[in-house]
Amino acid sequence: DTAVSQTPKYLVTQMGNDKSIKCEQNLGHDTMYWYKQDSKKFLKIMFSYNNKELIINETVPNRFSPKSPDKAHLNLHINSLELGDSAVYFCASSRTRFHEQYFGPGTRLTVT
Amino acid sequence: AQKVTQAQTEISVVEKEDVTLDCVYETRDTTYYLFWYKQPPSGELVFLIRRNSFDEQNEISGRYSWNFQKSTSSFNFTITASQVVDSAVYFCALRDQQQGAQKLVFGQGTRLTINP
Numbered sequence: 405d406t407a408v409s410q411t412p413k414y415l416v417t418q419m420g421n422d423k424s425i426k427c428e429q430n431l432g433h434d435t436m437y438w439y440k441q442d443s444k445k446f447l448k449i450m451f452s453y454n455n456k457e458l459i460i461n462e463t464v465p466n467r468f469s470p471k472s473p474d475k476a477h478l479n480l481h482i483n484s485l486e487l488g489d490s491a492v493y494f495c496a497s498s499r500t501r502f503h504e505q506y507f508g509p510g511t512r513l514t515v516t
Numbered sequence: 517a518q519k520v521t522q523a524q525t526e527i528s529v530v531e532k533e534d535v536t537l538d539c540v541y542e543t544r545d546t547t548y549y550l551f552w553y554k555q556p557p558s559g560e561l562v563f564l565i566r567r568n569s570f571d572e573q574n575e576i577s578g579r580y581s582w583n584f585q586k587s588t589s590s591f592n593f594t595i596t597a598s599q600v601v602d603s604a605v606y607f608c609a610l611r612d613q614q615q616g617a618q619k620l621v622f623g624q625g626t627r628l629t630i631n632p
Contacts, residue, residue: 437619445555445605445627449619460619494561501618504551507561 407431408508410495416514417485425480425511427495435459436478437496437505438470447494453478454501485515518543518612522623529598530631537593537626539608545569549611550591551620552582556604567591598630 408429417423429436437460438450452460453472467483478495495508519542529535541550552564565575567584575582579596595602605627609620 435618439620445625447607447620447622447625449621452619462619492559496561498618504563504566505620506563507553509560512559 408495408497408506410493410508410511412511413509414512414514416516418516419485419487421485422481422483423485423513424482425493425495425513427478427480427508429476429495429497429506429508431497431499431506433497433499433506434475435498435501436472436475437498438478438480439494439496439507441492441494441510443491450493451478451480452501459501482513485513487515489513490515518545518610518621520608520610520621520623522606522608522626524626525624526627526629528629528631531600532597534594534596535598535628535630537595537606537608537628539591539593539623541589541591541608541610543589543610545613548613550584551609551611552591552593553607553609553622554604555607555625561607564593595628600630600632603628603630 411426435454437452439447441447450464451470456472469481472478492510492512494510496505498505521540548569550567554562581594583592605625607625608623612619612621
């Protein structure tokens with residue numbers, strides 16, 4: 405049973421395209437996150453949702469838009485993709501904001 | 517500022533050696549939480565441990581142990597009798613409690629290679 409799942413695992417696309425990454429958790433957690441891991445392995449928070457409400461929005465270009473249709477899902481839509489968006493994007497969830505976060509397998513986005 | 521520093525970028529040891537990964541943190545909070553995550557070559561991030569600042573007892577889980585020292589702002593991770601399967605990038609993280617929201621601030625990671 406996968407706890408936090410992401411689709412797709414790999415995404416290769418051209419500059420200027422719009423793409424989405426989906427995340428689902430079956431842990432009953434109420435908080436979900438998106439992190440970006442760059443080519444140097446550095447991990448940085450992008451967004452966090454608590455009970456479908458946006459609570460963290462780091463300095464991220466507004467081409468990135470998260471959407472949480474319900475507590476179990478947090479999707480990431482990216483408009484007008486740029487070369488610099490190439491990275492691994494991780495979704496995570498935690499029981500509450502105060503608990504440890506469990507990560508999905510990551511989505512490797514390559515923009516050509 | 518909330519910050520985590522893992523000064524060791526890469527460590528390489530021979531199997532069965534003990535190895536310690538260093539983690540130093542900076543925080544403005546009086547109560548805080550620290551974490552270690554493992555990222556094996558397959559790429560996923562695996563939660564290893566959470567430690568809160570008011571519990572300074574060291575933790576042991578099998579071959580893994582963690583040494584939390586508030587006086588030196590360190591939360592080091594030791595693997596005893598290392599195995600090839602321990603090869604991974606290990607991340608130390610601090611929870612930033614910014615205006616009620618919670619996010620993880622990660623260190624740069626330490627790439628650990630265990631050679632047979």
